[in-house]
Amino acid sequence: MPPRFPNPARYDTMTYRRCGASGVLLPAISLGLWHNFGAVDPFATARATVRRAFDLGITHFDLGNNYGPPPGSAETTFGRILRRDLARHRDELIVSTKAGWDMWPGPYGNWGSRKYLLASLDQSLRRMGLEYVDIFYHHRPDPDTPLMESMGALADVVRAGKALYVGISAYPPDLTRRAATILASLGTRCLIHQPKYSMLVREPEEGLLDTLQELGIGCIGFSPLAQGLLTDRYFKGIPKDSRAAKPHGYLKRDEVTDAVRKKMLRLNEIARARRQSLAQMALAWTLRHPSVTSTIIGASRPAHVADAVGALSNTTFSPDELAAIDRVLEGNEAR
Numbered sequence: 207m208p209p210r211f212p213n214p215a216r217y218d219t220m221t222y223r224r225c226g227a228s229g230v231l232l233p234a235i236s237l238g239l240w241h242n243f244g245a246v247d248p249f250a251t252a253r254a255t256v257r258r259a260f261d262l263g264i265t266h267f268d269l270g271n272n273y274g275p276p277p278g279s280a281e282t283t284f285g286r287i288l289r290r291d292l293a294r295h296r297d298e299l300i301v302s303t304k305a306g307w308d309m310w311p312g313p314y315g316n317w318g319s320r321k322y323l324l325a326s327l328d329q330s331l332r333r334m335g336l337e338y339v340d341i342f343y344h345h346r347p348d349p350d351t352p353l354m355e356s357m358g359a360l361a362d363v364v365r366a367g368k369a370l371y372v373g374i375s376a377y378p379p380d381l382t383r384r385a386a387t388i389l390a391s392l393g394t395r396c397l398i399h400q401p402k403y404s405m406l407v408r409e410p411e412e413g414l415l416d417t418l419q420e421l422g423i424g425c426i427g428f429s430p431l432a433q434g435l436l437t438d439r440y441f442k443g444i445p446k447d448s449r450a451a452k453p454h455g456y457l458k459r460d461e462v463t464d465a466v467r468k469k470m471l472r473l474n475e476i477a478r479a480r481r482q483s484l485a486q487m488a489l490a491w492t493l494r495h496p497s498v499t500s501t502i503i504g505a506s507r508p509a510h511v512a513d514a515v516g517a518l519s520n521t522t523f524s525p526d527e528l529a530a531i532d533r534v535l536e537g538n539e540a541r
């Protein structure tokens with residue numbers, strides 16, 4: 207007999223963390239659908255990956271208007287999975303989407319105008335077959351649109367009931383502060399910020415994480431595995447089915463250098479001493495910071511999700527471990 211879906215014990219082991227000073231709890235590990243859920247990808251694998259995630263207590267699925275390829279198709283795929291498997295569980299899910307990057311031709315399909323943000327969210331809702339999303343993000347700052355206009359659009363989607371909460375992505379600390387102030391003046395909380403954060407991208411440590419903590423805004427880091435570099439995926443070369451080998455992947459072949467591989471193998475030794483895979487240690491490392499609510503993984507198969515959730519059995523680091531990791535990352539090792 208196939209195992210029962212969903213797993214009745216799905217909420218027993220996952221860790222849920224409060225999103226800033228809000229009422230929302232997010233799973234420590236969330237699943238993102240940027241890659242591997244487009245119309246070009248096998249639906250059966252996409253479906254199995256989402257089901258596995260839900261079975262393991264992952265309640266948060268992160269999308270964007272442009273995820274695919276082609277753009278929009280990840281939302282369509284997710285809508286199909288929702289209808290087949292999760293329709294009865296809508297109230298157990300936090301579904302997010304975003305607008306801010308190039309989506310459709312002409313002057314109204316990109317950046318941060320009210321015209322673009324409102325139309326894009328309506329399109330996303332249609333593709334997913336949803337009446338509302340839980341979180342709607344402005345995907346990146348727009349230097350040419352008044353911040354008041356972009357934030358005003360976010361506040362209005364909450365008022366219209368099309369999003370329960372709003373967030374921002376890739377905003378620097380000073381702009382985050384201004385955006386949060388504007389949203390508050392319009393009666394809407396900035397729930398969450400989504401920065402790129404991993405052992406290889408530590409920029410949020412230079413002010414953003416402290417700002418978010420001060421403002422009571424949650425933080426969900428993206429690409430915590432540096433698109434697969436911080437895993438065993440590239441230890442022996444570039445596998446044919448990996449992101450670096452794909453023409454539409456954002457990880458380029460020439461980013462997988464011998465120097466990177468050498469560092470990853472050293473980090474893997476530290477991970478093994480912690481009884482973790484490199485991926486698990488990389489995820490636990492992002493979660494060590496008190497400002498971080500959740501970390502959003504990508505996955506090309508259900509096993510990646512299970513490996514990620516395994517990280518939660520060891521999320522503490524000794525000062526010696528952290529120092530050893532820093533030495534590898536900075537290339538200052540004695541050996």
Ligand code: NDP
Nearest residue numbers: 238239240428429431432433434437448449504506510513
């Ligand atoms: P990751 O850094 O987690 O990379 C995911 C890739 O790593 C997978 O596709 C897979 O590569 C590999 N991988 C994952 N787990 C394992 C494992 N256990 N063992 C070996 N390899 C593994 O995240 P993404 O770059 O995919 O980003 C995650 C999410 O973050 C996105 O889906 C999106 O929701 C969000 N995001 C947000 C952005 C923003 O601007 N706000 C921008 C980018 C992402 P392979 O496919 O080769 O198997």
